[in-house]
Amino acid sequence: xxxxxxxxxxxxxxxxxxxxxxxxxxxxxxFGEIIVHGGNDISGEEAISxxxxxxxxxxxxxxxxxxxxxxGDRVCMFASILVTVDIPEGISSIGLASFAYCxxxxxxxxxxxLTSIGTRSFAECYSLEEVDLLHTNVQELGDGAFWxxxxxxxxxxxxxLQTFGANVFYNCSKLVPSNINVGLNHDVSAVVAxxxxxQREKESDKKSCNIM
Numbered sequence: 257x258x259x260x261x262x263x264x265x266x267x268x269x270x271x272x273x274x275x276x277x278x279x280x281x282x283x284x285x286x287f288g289e290i291i292v293h294g295g296n297d298i299s300g301e302e303a304i305s306x307x308x309x310x311x312x313x314x315x316x317x318x319x320x321x322x323x324x325x326x327x328g329d330r331v332c333m334f335a336s337i338l339v340t341v342d343i344p345e346g347i348s349s350i351g352l353a354s355f356a357y358c359x360x361x362x363x364x365x366x367x368x369x370l371t372s373i374g375t376r377s378f379a380e381c382y383s384l385e386e387v388d389l390l391h392t393n394v395q396e397l398g399d400g401a402f403w404x405x406x407x408x409x410x411x412x413x414x415x416x417l418q419t420f421g422a423n424v425f426y427n428c429s430k431l432v433p434s435n436i437n438v439g440l441n442h443d444v445s446a447v448v449a450x451x452x453x454x455q456r457e458k459e460s461d462k463k464s465c466n467i468m
Contacts, residue, residue: 313337320344327354329374336360339383345369350377352398359383372396375421380404388412390437397424406430412437 315335320343329351332338340363341355349372355361356379364378366389375398378384384405390412399421402408408428413436425431 320347325349327351329353330356333357339363341365343367343370348372350374353377353379356380366392366394368392370394371416372398373401374398376400376403378402378405382406384408386410386412390414392416395419397421399423400426402428404428410435410437 312332312334313336315332315338318332318335318338318341323346324344325346325348327343327347327350330353331351332341333353333356335355336357336359338355338358339360341361342365343350345367346369347367348369350370351374353376354374355364356376358378359380359382361378361381362383362385364384364387368391370389370392371394373394373396377398378387379400380403382405384402385407386409387402388410392414393416394414395416396419397413397417400423401421402411402425403423404427405425406427406429408425409430409432411425411431
């Protein structure tokens with residue numbers, strides 16, 4: 257049986273303290289998967305709790321149990337050998353840096369129920385090549401949601417998008433304007449302008465190298 261670590265989080269509404277309780281932990285076996293339980297967050301929704309960074313780097317699988325509506329902050333941050341994630345129906349939001357620095361993460365399946373991707377949720381996921389949100393109900397992409405995803409080549413976002421954060425595609429060096437499919441309800445001219453400026457910089461650098 258794969259080693260598992262199950263965690264639950266409770267937020268103290270008055271003091272805003274996060275108390276993390278580790279329910280199961282095996283110190284002597286490889287840490288292979290996270291089993292996601294629900295815990296009450298500040299709004300009363302079910303949430304995934306954070307797990308300890310010293311064990312997260314060994315995670316290869318995330319298992320979502322029933323009644324989860326939110327992927328909690330930093331739940332899989334630094335899971336550097338995690339390759340695929342299938343986020344199930346019922347989850348509406350992905351929190352702060354939930355999958356940040358998952359350097360091997362290549363394939364993420366998003367549910368129709370998804371409405372929000374938080375700040376730096378997938379920052380520096382260097383292996384992520386395509387993000388397809390067309391079938392979702394995403395309304396918000398947080399600041400730097402895909403910051404530093406240097407392999408990202410194609411981005412598809414639905415018409416439901418209302419809020420486009422700052423630096424969503426910062427340093428996404430392989431993403432070009434023609435490969436951004438964004439719904440008509442949002443003006444992404446600034447994003448396209450930024451990507452075009454980066455393209456011009458690359459072309460200028462190449463010319464400089466040729467001259468030298």
